[in-house]
Amino acid sequence: MALATGGVVGQRRWYYPALAAPGIIWLILLFVLPFYAIAAVAFGTRDQIFALPIPAWNPLEWQFETFTSTASEFLRSGGIQAQFIRTLVYVVVSVSICFVVGYPVAYYIARYGGRLKVLLLTLMIAPFWMSYLMRMLAWVNLLSVKPEDPGLVNRLLMTLPFVDHPIAWNSGTVSHLTVILGLVYGYIPFFILPLYAALDRIDKSQLEAARDMGASPASTFWRVTLPLSKQGILAGAVIIMLPMFGDYYTPNLMTASPGNTMVGNAIDFALQGGQGQQPKGASLTLLLSAFIGALMIYYLVSVARAAKEARR
Amino acid sequence: MTTTEAATQAALERPAVVAPPKIGRIRTFFANPWGKPRFLSVWTWLYIIWSIAPVLIAVQFSFNAGRSRSTFQGFSMQWYQAIWDNTSENFDETLLPALGQSLKLALLTMPIATALGVGLAIGLARWRGRGAGSANFLMLFPLVTPEIVMGASMFLIFSNLYHFRLGTGAQLLGHVTFSISYVVIVTRGRLFAIGGDYEEAAMDLGASPAGAIRRVLIPLLMPAILSSFFIVFAISIDDFVISTYLCAQDCTTIPIKIYSAARNAGNPSLNAIATIMMVLSLISIAIAVLILSAFNRRHGSEASAVEDFARFEI
Numbered sequence: 001m002a003l004a005t006g007g008v009v010g011q012r013r014w015y016y017p018a019l020a021a022p023g024i025i026w027l028i029l030l031f032v033l034p035f036y037a038i039a040a041v042a043f044g045t046r047d048q049i050f051a052l053p054i055p056a057w058n059p060l061e062w063q064f065e066t067f068t069s070t071a072s073e074f075l076r077s078g079g080i081q082a083q084f085i086r087t088l089v090y091v092v093v094s095v096s097i098c099f100v101v102g103y104p105v106a107y108y109i110a111r112y113g114g115r116l117k118v119l120l121l122t123l124m125i126a127p128f129w130m131s132y133l134m135r136m137l138a139w140v141n142l143l144s145v146k147p148e149d150p151g152l153v154n155r156l157l158m159t160l161p162f163v164d165h166p167i168a169w170n171s172g173t174v175s176h177l178t179v180i181l182g183l184v185y186g187y188i189p190f191f192i193l194p195l196y197a198a199l200d201r202i203d204k205s206q207l208e209a210a211r212d213m214g215a216s217p218a219s220t221f222w223r224v225t226l227p228l229s230k231q232g233i234l235a236g237a238v239i240i241m242l243p244m245f246g247d248y249y250t251p252n253l254m255t256a257s258p259g260n261t262m263v264g265n266a267i268d269f270a271l272q273g274g275q276g277q278q279p280k281g282a283s284l285t286l287l288l289s290a291f292i293g294a295l296m297i298y299y300l301v302s303v304a305r306a307a308k309e310a311r312r
Numbered sequence: 313m314t315t316t317e318a319a320t321q322a323a324l325e326r327p328a329v330v331a332p333p334k335i336g337r338i339r340t341f342f343a344n345p346w347g348k349p350r351f352l353s354v355w356t357w358l359y360i361i362w363s364i365a366p367v368l369i370a371v372q373f374s375f376n377a378g379r380s381r382s383t384f385q386g387f388s389m390q391w392y393q394a395i396w397d398n399t400s401e402n403f404d405e406t407l408l409p410a411l412g413q414s415l416k417l418a419l420l421t422m423p424i425a426t427a428l429g430v431g432l433a434i435g436l437a438r439w440r441g442r443g444a445g446s447a448n449f450l451m452l453f454p455l456v457t458p459e460i461v462m463g464a465s466m467f468l469i470f471s472n473l474y475h476f477r478l479g480t481g482a483q484l485l486g487h488v489t490f491s492i493s494y495v496v497i498v499t500r501g502r503l504f505a506i507g508g509d510y511e512e513a514a515m516d517l518g519a520s521p522a523g524a525i526r527r528v529l530i531p532l533l534m535p536a537i538l539s540s541f542f543i544v545f546a547i548s549i550d551d552f553v554i555s556t557y558l559c560a561q562d563c564t565t566i567p568i569k570i571y572s573a574a575r576n577a578g579n580p581s582l583n584a585i586a587t588i589m590m591v592l593s594l595i596s597i598a599i600a601v602l603i604l605s606a607f608n609r610r611h612g613s614e615a616s617a618v619e620d621f622a623r624f625e626i
């Protein structure tokens with residue numbers, strides 16, 4: 001029997017990697033190598049006559065001209081630096097709002113959902129599976145500023161005695177709030193979900209123990225519930241920060257104003273702006289990836305650790 | 313008083329906590345956190361209304377008899393007719409091809425991504441050798457990479473190295489690439505739940521590894537495979553960034569159409585097409601949930617499939 005099992009184990013050694021191989025090869029060809037293509041284009045040169053990009057596939061031939069000039073733009077005020085600072089502010093403010101709005105929701109459903117839990121969860125997950133663009137379109141309709149057909153929000157506001165003209169959501173200071181509203185609305189379900197999972201996992205007896213030991217409900221929350229949900233908060237924050245840093249469609253849809261553009265808009269503008277702009281777009285993409293790389297790795301490492309603990 | 317005494321004291325005082333003095337609701341909440349806090353329930357329902365109402369309003373205006381997207385002038389199906397009826401006065405000939413392109417991409421992505429993802433999930437779960445760890449790590453990366461980075465990287469390699477013409481083919485390759493990881497996660501969850509015993513038993517009874525997987529594991533995994541199918545459909549039909557970056561011409565999908573027309577087209581046919589798409593993706597997710605919950609019930613699992621989905625994590 002031992003011999004027979006040994007034979008099967010020997011067969012298994014190549015069989016499982018072979019099952020995984022097509023997927024792995026696919027991801028290498030269409031996910032890993034394309035990353036290298038960003039570097040090759042960013043560090044490549046341009047055709048003198050047509051300004052077509054000539055990617056440098058050999059690292060020994062890399063030229064850093066375009067890349068350094070793009071990177072140095074971050075040090076000069078205005079332009080890309082302003083977009084970068086704006087992106088940071090938008091992301092930090094939006095994530096904070098997601099936390100303030102989302103934590104009580106996740107907490108309530110996890111702890112007090114009761115008989116309504118499945119209904120509440122279904123309603124909470126529904127936006128998760130609706131097209132992001134459909135949800136943005138809904139706000140574009142609501143916040144429309146067209147004089148001949150103002151959106152519902154302006155119509156409602158104008159019934160108030162002290163609002164006599166429609167508010168221009170897409171210009172001035174208010175436009176920043178419009179974009180932040182769009183970002184929060186778009187990404188908050190992705191924040192609440194991991195947070196809910198973390199809160200739902202908390203063993204109720206730990207809270208009872210804290211209460212039995214004399215902790216007040218408030219200090220039970222601060223000293224037991226909140227620390228135990230920290231992983232969920234961090235996971236939720238990182239999982240929404242990553243796409244927010246690469247977002248360009250939300251500001252474009254919500255206000256379409258140059259005063260609200262983010263780093264993603266600069267990348268999009270360069271890459272869609274003809275082949276001559278490709279090295280610049282690639283350089284910006286590299287810089288963005290480097291900036292958020294730490295966040296990505298933090299998230300993946302913490303997820304891998306959690307999975308290992310769960311399997312134990 | 314020692315700490316033990318303090319704890320005993322606190323434990324003895326608990327009955328007083330269960331029947332709190334009536335000093336306002338906030339006070340009641342803090343006195344008895346196991347009761348239902350009204351503030352939290354109001355907050356949660358307000359959040360849910362805020363998160364869903366705008367979309368419902370957008371759906372409502374797809375049935376508007378007028379052109380306005382803010383005053384409802386009566387029920388009409390004219391904006392739906394504008395999609396397919398070329399005699400309609402608002403007929404937009406670009407909407408139907410866009411819907412077709414979205415459906416074509418989603419339907420083609422489903423089988424390819426599911427096959428690759430299920431193979432990858434089984435392989436990674438059972439393969440204990442060197443390389444398994446890094447393959448696991450690699451598989452998760454597409455989930456955390458911002459779409460613009462993925463879109464840009466594929467755009468650059470297709471146009472500069474593979475010399476692959478941008479269009480439906482490129483879009484299909486892109487959609488499969490970001491869908492694989494979702495399939496792996498859904499399948500892997502089931503694989504851990506099933507465990508290795510059934511295959512071991514099959515192989516002890518003389519099945520080859522391939523036979524054990526084909527005749528034992530795949531039937532057990534069927535619910536996960538089917539729900540992956542529908543999840544892939546939903547995420548493919550909703551994708552915007554990758555589709556845009558890998559499209560040159562004649563490959564406009566519905567999200568691309570919504571994006572380019574949202575700010576200027578002043579008519580509700582956009583709402584109509586967005587509603588159709590949303591219904592399609594919600595139906596496919598509902599099917600995925602139903603499949604999983606039927607499976608859970610048959611196996612006497614307590615948790616509902618909706619809760620499984622809520623814990624849907626990387």
